[in-house]
Each structure stands twice: as structure tokens, then as C-alpha cells.
Amino acid sequence: MLFQQISSDSIQCLGENPLTIRDAKEKIASKFGIYQYYVEVVNLEEGIIYESSRATYSLPKPLQIMVGNPNRRVPSYLVTTEPDMIEQDENDEEPRLKMSCGHAITPDNLFGHMKNTLMCEVKPVVCCLTNGCHAEWDMREIVRKADMTDDERVFYECKISFNSVNQENDITSECPECGQFCQRQTDALPTRCTSCSKKKGVAYEFCWSCKSPWITDHQCSKRELEAFQRILNEAPRKRIDMSNIEEVPSKRMCPNGSCRYLIEHLKACKTMTCTKCRTVFCFSCLKVAVNGQLQCGNYNQPCIVAPVQNVFEGN
Structure with missing residues (x-):
């Protein structure tokens, strides 16, 4: 199987065809000499990080890979003794740095907060979490202070642009199966994904509200919880x-x-x-x-x- 880091023009060969994203990440991480947690299979154009349980056969080739930083360092001139805005444990010895707003955070917490904001909350800006502050941080500052790799920089800068375009769009919604944005034709909840329908050979619809696959007598509250439970059940152990x-x-x-x-x-x-x-x-x-x-x-x-x-x- 072929793969390519999103910050590089070179295409590499894995030498085998892993069946799932988890398998691919494990093999690629081994080639780089890092833990598989620091490897993500992504779709740069759609701003997607694929779940580890997903099969690889339906994904575009070569696989797009984002390699992370296992050891985020703080330049000595940025180190501060101020408490971390997220991790308040006074015994935590991980170095903290000051953001432009004056509040402190560790590089790992900064990267995690940025990732959560862009991927889970789908916002186009990352803000300070300190009560009463909420200052917006420039992405260039986050890249430097979170000690991000070129892959991470490319992906999350694109994700910010992607979120900016789609943040207030109430006529399109991301398909939970393939990540493509689908247009809403009516006020009804079932929304058809033309891409998935074509691949599956049958009509594929999902709920506009909770993003669960559409079934007869669908109830959002129950289906949303079922999707949430699957995420928890399938989360890798670490x-x-x-x-x-x-x-x-x-x-x-x-x-x-x-x-x-x-x-x-x-x-x-x-x-x-x-x-x-x-x-x-x-x-x-x-x-x-x-x-x-x-x-x-x-x-x-x-x-x-x-x-x-x-x-x-x-x-």
C-alpha cells in the first residue's frame, strides 16, 4: 500500500495492504520509529481524521498521513511558572509557556485544545480558556508554541480554512460515513449522501440532526447515544x-x-x-x-x- 505525508511530495510504499486504519498506523509508525498514536490517516481536502476502526479499501490512495510530534519542547525563553490554564495540578512538572494573552499552558495541552476546538467543536478560531479572557490566538503562534510538525501545521491550517467556510452553513452537513458535505433539499431530517449511495449501490441517508444512519422510526436521542457509545467502545487502549x-x-x-x-x-x-x-x-x-x-x-x-x-x- 502506498502512503504520503501531507507535507511531502514523495510517495512511500508500505509493502503490504493493511485492512484497517489501525493496522496501517501501526505499520507506518514502525517505519518512523514512533508510537502509532502519533500517526493519523487523514483527508486533507475534507479536513477529516479517519477513525482507527475504518477499513482502508474505500479510502483514496496513496493514504494521506499526518505524523505528529512525540516530544513537544518549550524554548527556554518561553518557560513560565504560572499555572496551566487546563491542567492545574501543582505537582505537574511539565514545562509551561506563556501565550500572547499572558496565560500559561503546556505544549501538549495547547495542541490538544487546538485539536479539540477545530475537530470536535468545528470552530475557525482557537481561544484562551482562562476565565474572563477568551483571547483569540493566531495559528502561527500555536504552531510555534505547540512545537507542531510540518504535517500538523499543514493539516490544521487547512482545517481552520475549512471551518471558516462551513461554520454558519445551514444548508450543508458532513456525511458521517464518508465526510463529504451534502446539501439539504427539504426540511425533512433524512439527508441523502450521493457519494455513499453511489459506492454502496443503494440509497444511503443519514439524520440531519444527529448524523446517525437513517432508519425507519428513527429517534435522534437514542441513535445519538448509540453512536457515542460506539466511539467509547472502539477507543484504542493506551x-x-x-x-x-x-x-x-x-x-x-x-x-x-x-x-x-x-x-x-x-x-x-x-x-x-x-x-x-x-x-x-x-x-x-x-x-x-x-x-x-x-x-x-x-x-x-x-x-x-x-x-x-x-x-x-x-x-
Whole structure:
């Protein structure tokens, strides 16, 4: 199988044909000598990062690859002792830097916040999370301070442009199957994707509201939860290095019952702060912090791994 880094003109050969994105990422990561978490299979033109469970046979070739940075560094002149706007654990030793608005953040948290804003919230700007600030950061500043690779820079700069074009478009919606934007013809909820319909040989429709595949007697609330549950069930397991914890689901739901926001663990310790509701909790055991302190020990101490969450509990 052929693949190409999105910042390069050269095409490389994998020497085999992996069946899933997960398999492809594992093989490509091995060639680069990095962990597969730092390799993404993307569609630059559509601003898509493909899920690891997706089959490779239907994707354009060569595969478009984004290689990330396993070790984001902070230039010494940018280092600050101010608390991180996301990670407030006073024992966290990861270097923090100051953004142009004066507030501090680690490079990994900066990259994670940028990724979440552009990919999950689908916004064209990235803002400071400090209460009362919300300053907009220029992408050039984010690229430099998050120590992004050329691949990451190319992809996320394109994603910002993509989000800008589509942020307030109420007549098109992204197909959950292939990522193509489909035009809404009527006020009805079922929306047909011509691309998927052509590939499948049968009409493929999805719900305009919750993006689930359309079926008879569709109910948004239930189908949306089912899609959410599949994301949690299929999330790859990972090792949280600083806490020495194995087999932790890489995606969790915020344990705050009134929030339930989807959060992905990027790097560093088990302490997590929900970017939506600001709840601090342990990403491994899912216990919510009390007075800012984890109930399961310090950020670098191991604890139990809570099972995959059930989104239907409490509904």
C-alpha cells in the first residue's frame, strides 16, 4: 500500500495492504520509529481524521498521513511558572509557556485544545480558556508554541480554512460515513449522501440532526447515544506514561453528569480537566477531584482502570 505525508511530495510504499486504519498506523509508525498514536490517516481536502476502526479499501490512495510530534519542547525563553490554564495540578512538572494573552499552558495541552476546538467543536478560531479572557490566538503562534510538525501545521491550517467556510452553513452537513458535505433539499431530517449511495449501490441517508444512519422510526436521542457509545467502545487502549497505567481507554466521557463531554487523552499524566465544564478528574479511574486534588493519589501514581462508560446510564 502506498502512503504520503501531507507535507511531502514523495510517495512511500508500505509493502503490504493493511485492512484497517489501525493496522496501517501501526505499520507506518514502525517505519518512523514512533508510537502509532502519533500517526493519523487523514483527508486533507475534507479536513477529516479517519477513525482507527475504518477499513482502508474505500479510502483514496496513496493514504494521506499526518505524523505528529512525540516530544513537544518549550524554548527556554518561553518557560513560565504560572499555572496551566487546563491542567492545574501543582505537582505537574511539565514545562509551561506563556501565550500572547499572558496565560500559561503546556505544549501538549495547547495542541490538544487546538485539536479539540477545530475537530470536535468545528470552530475557525482557537481561544484562551482562562476565565474572563477568551483571547483569540493566531495559528502561527500555536504552531510555534505547540512545537507542531510540518504535517500538523499543514493539516490544521487547512482545517481552520475549512471551518471558516462551513461554520454558519445551514444548508450543508458532513456525511458521517464518508465526510463529504451534502446539501439539504427539504426540511425533512433524512439527508441523502450521493457519494455513499453511489459506492454502496443503494440509497444511503443519514439524520440531519444527529448524523446517525437513517432508519425507519428513527429517534435522534437514542441513535445519538448509540453512536457515542460506539466511539467509547472502539477507543484504542493506551498507556498513561507518567502514571504508569496500562490499558486505559483513550476516550472518555466527562464524569460530570450534567456535562458528559467526549474527551480524548493525548499525553502526560492521568489528571484531566474537561474543557467544557472545567471538572477535574482522573482519566483512569474516573473519580472527580475534591478541592482540586485527585482522590486516587498524585498525578504520577497508578490507580485502577475504570471500565468503558455506559452513556445510557442516567438517561
